[in-house]
Amino acid sequence: MKYTVSLKENHIFRRLYRKGSTVADGRLALYVRKNGRPTNRLGLTVSTKVGHAVVRNRLRRRLREIYRLHEHELVRGVDLVVVARVRAGSSRYQQLEESFLRLCRKLELVEK
RNA sequence: CAAGUAAGCUGGACAGCCGCGUGGGCAGGUCGAAAGGCCGUUCAUGAGGAAAGUCCGGGCUCCGUAGGGCAAGGAUAACGGGUAACGCCCGCCGAAGGCGACUUCAGGAAAAGUGCAACAGAGAUAUACCGCCUUGCUUUUGCAAGGUAAGGGUGGAAAGGCGGAGAUAAGCGCCCGCCCGAUGACUGGGAACUGCUCAUCGCUGUAAACUCUAUCCGGAGCAACACCGUGGAAACGCAUGAGAGCCGGCCCGGCUGCGUUUGGGAGGUGGCUGGAGCGCAGCGGCAACGCUGCGCCUAGAUAGAUGGCUGUCUUAAAGGACAGAACCCGGCUUACAGGCUCACUUGUACC
RNA sequence: CCGGGUGUGGCGAAGCUUGGUAUCGCGCUUGGUUCGGGUCCAAGAGGCCGCAGGUUCAAAUCCUGUCACUCGGA
Numbered sequence: 001m002k003y004t005v006s007l008k009e010n011h012i013f014r015r016l017y018r019k020g021s022t023v024a025d026g027r028l029a030l031y032v033r034k035n036g037r038p039t040n041r042l043g044l045t046v047s048t049k050v051g052h053a054v055v056r057n058r059l060r061r062r063l064r065e066i067y068r069l070h071e072h073e074l075v076r077g078v079d080l081v082v083v084a085r086v087r088a089g090s091s092r093y094q095q096l097e098e099s100f101l102r103l104c105r106k107l108e109l110v111e112k
Numbered sequence: 113c114a115a116g117u118a119a120g121c122u123g124g125a126c127a128g129c130c131g132c133g134u135g136g137g138c139a140g141g142u143c144g145a146a147a148g149g150c151c152g153u154u155c156a157u158g159a160g161g162a163a164a165g166u167c168c169g170g171g172c173u174c175c176g177u178a179g180g181g182c183a184a185g186g187a188u189a190a191c192g193g194g195u196a197a198c199g200c201c202c203g204c205c206g207a208a209g210g211c212g213a214c215u216u217c218a219g220g221a222a223a224a225g226u227g228c229a230a231c232a233g234a235g236a237u238a239u240a241c242c243g244c245c246u247u248g249c250u251u252u253u254g255c256a257a258g259g260u261a262a263g264g265g266u267g268g269a270a271a272g273g274c275g276g277a278g279a280u281a282a283g284c285g286c287c288c289g290c291c292c293g294a295u296g297a298c299u300g301g302g303a304a305c306u307g308c309u310c311a312u313c314g315c316u317g318u319a320a321a322c323u324c325u326a327u328c329c330g331g332a333g334c335a336a337c338a339c340c341g342u343g344g345a346a347a348c349g350c351a352u353g354a355g356a357g358c359c360g361g362c363c364c365g366g367c368u369g370c371g372u373u374u375g376g377g378a379g380g381u382g383g384c385u386g387g388a389g390c391g392c393a394g395c396g397g398c399a400a401c402g403c404u405g406c407g408c409c410u411a412g413a414u415a416g417a418u419g420g421c422u423g424u425c426u427u428a429a430a431g432g433a434c435a436g437a438a439c440c441c442g443g444c445u446u447a448c449a450g451g452c453u454c455a456c457u458u459g460u461a462c463c
Numbered sequence: 464c465c466g467g468g469u470g471u472g473g474c475g476a477a478g479c480u481u482g483g484u485a486u487c488g489c490g491c492u493u494g495g496u497u498c499g500g501g502u503c504c505a506a507g508a509g510g511c512c513g514c515a516g517g518u519u520c521a522a523a524u525c526c527u528g529u530c531a532c533u534c535g536g537a
Contacts (some may be wrong), residue, residue, distance in 0.1 A: 021324055044415085052164090053436050061132090061419045068131065069420075092431075093420070165529095166464095218518090218526085229520090230483045268520030320518055320526040321481090333464070335537060448531075 004071060006042035007079060012104050016043075016081050023106045027091055027099045029083040032107050040074070042067055043081040051089040059084050066097050 020033035035041060044063055046056045053086070063082055088096060104110050 024239060054154075055435095058419080060415095061417095065131075065419050097420095107150095167528095228481090318519075333537085335464080 004040045004042050004104045006040040007081065012041075012079065013043060013045070013081060020079070021107065022082070023103050024083075024085075024104065025099055027088040027096060029085065029087055030079075030100075030103045030105060030107060031081040031083070032109065035079045038077060040071075040076055041079045042051050043079070045081060045083040050084055050086055051053055059082060059088055062093055062096055063100075066093075066100050070104075072103065074104065078109070080109075084097070 003083040016031045016033055023030050042064075044060055046059050048056075050056055050059065063084065066080075082100070089097075101110075
C-alpha cells in the first residue's frame with residue numbers, strides 16, 4: 001500500500017467517530033475525515049461481537065486486501081476507518097468488496 | 113457379514129500471478145560525518161491437535177526470607193512404580209455396571225470427639241403405640257405396676273439374616289446348623305489385598321458437615337524484569353542584559369534562562385526462543401518410561417504477519433469441521449466434518 | 464496474565480450460610496364494586512431454580528465440569 005499508513009492511535013479513532021462523516025450498510029460502516037496529509041491513514045475495527053479470533057483475522061485480512069486492490073482509485077489525504085458489523089463475519093469476499101465500493105461512492109471517495 | 117469395545121494416526125496435495133511478517137545476500141538508489149536507517153531486488157522461512165478454556169505442575173524474573181520450624185489458609189487421599197514436578201501417566205487391588213471385549217470410581221478414618229437425619233412413625237441411637245405375659249384391684253367390660261423386641265404398622269435406615277429345638281410366665285444369639293460382616297492370627301503376595309483355615313465379636317447413615325491422620329505448598333507474574341528516554345516536576349550550581357544554547361554557511365534577525373543530578377508518564381530496545389526439543393535405530397522394562405548411538409534446527413509478531421484470483425488431482429463433499437502462537441515446557445478439560453490402521457469381544461453362516 | 468461476582472414464573476428480587484415446604488413486589492387471568500374505566504376487594508394460573516454429571520434416603524442449596532453475562536487489578 002503505497003499511499004497509506006495504518007491508523008493506530010485510539011484518540012484519532014475517537015475524533016473520527018465524533019466528527020467524521022459516516023455511511024453504512026448491513027455489513028460495513030465507514031468513517032472519513034480529511035487529515036491534511038499527502039497520504040491516507042486506514043483503520044480497521046472488528047469487535048469481539050463479530051466472532052472468534054479466526055473469523056476476525058480473516059475479516060481483517062479481507063478488508064485490507066479490498067483496500068489494497070482499490071487504493072489507486074481513491075482520493076488521497078483522508079483518514080478512513082472501516083467498522084465491521086456482525087453480518088460481515090459470515091459474508092463472502094465479493095459481498096464485502098461490493099459493500100465497500102458502494103459506500104466509497106456515496107462518500108465521493110472514488111476519483112476516476 | 114452384522115453389532116460393539118479399546119488404542120493410535122490424519123485434519124487435503126501440487127502449480128501460476130498479485131500482496132504480507134521475519135532472517136540472510138546484493139557492483140543498486142537515497143538520507144547521514146559515521147554507525148546505520150529507508151527504498152529496491154533476490155533467496156530461505158512463516159499457526160494447532162487442540163494454538164482454545166486458563167484447571168493443575170514446573171522453568172524464568174522480581175519481591176520477601178540468616179538457616180530452619182510452628183500456626184493460619186489451601187490442596188491431595190487404596191497400593192507399587194514413572195517423572196524435573198504434578199491433582200498427570202502406567203501397572204495392580206477393591207467396589208459398581210456390562211453376556212463379553214471392557215468401562216467408571218474425591219477409593220483414608222464413623223471403635224477419638226461434636227453436629228445433622230425433614231415428613232411419617234410409639235421410638236432415629238434410644239424407645240413399649242398395638243400386641244404377648246405376670247402380679248394387684250375390679251370381677252360382662254376394664255384399670256394400675258412390671259417384664260418382653262418374637263408379630264403389626266412407619267421409614268432411606270428399626271439393633272446381623274434364614275431355619276430349628278430346648279428353655280421360659282411371655283420372650284430374646286440364651287443355644288444349635290448354614291450364611292453375611294468386622295477385628296486379630298495364619299497362608300500366598302514386594303504392597304494394597306487375598307482365603308475350602310482358626311479365634312473373638314455383631315457395631316445405623318452422613319466426613320463433596322465440622323473434625324482427625326498422612327503428604328505437599330513463601331508471594332506475584334513477561335503489562336514480570338533490565339536498559340535508553342523528549343516534555344513537565346523537584347534539588348543543587350551558574351548567570352542576571354553580558355554570555356550561553358537552538359534555527360541559519362556567515363552577518364543581521366528570531367526563539368529560549370543554562371548545566372548537572374533524581375525520577376521514570378508516552379515511546380523505544382532487550383527479555384524472545386536450541387528446548388525436561390524432534391526423528392530413526394538398538395538395548396532394558398508387562399507398561400508408563402529410561403539409557404546409548406546417529407541425524408536435524410522447525411514462527412517470533414507487537415492494532416499483531418498466511419489473504420485475493422485461477423487451474424489440476426484425491427474425494428460423497430476441498431466456497432473447510434473445531435478453531436489463530438503472544439515468555440517457554442509437561443499434563444488435564446472442553447470443541448471437532450470426515451478418513452485410515454491395528455487388536456479384541458458377541459452373534460450368525462460356511463469350511 | 465491474575466482475581467471476584469451473577470444466572471430462580473413475563474420483569475425485578477429473597478431463599479443457598481445450617482440440604483427436606485420454592486416466597487415477595489410489579490405484571491397476567493377470572494369474578495366483584497362503578498353508568499363505564501382507574502383505584503380497591505376476592506380467587507387463580509404460570510418454575511424440570513443456566514446446562515451436564517456426582518455425593519446423599521433426599522440437592523435451588525454441597526462438590527466437579529461447562530456455558531453465558533458482568534466487575535476489578537497489573
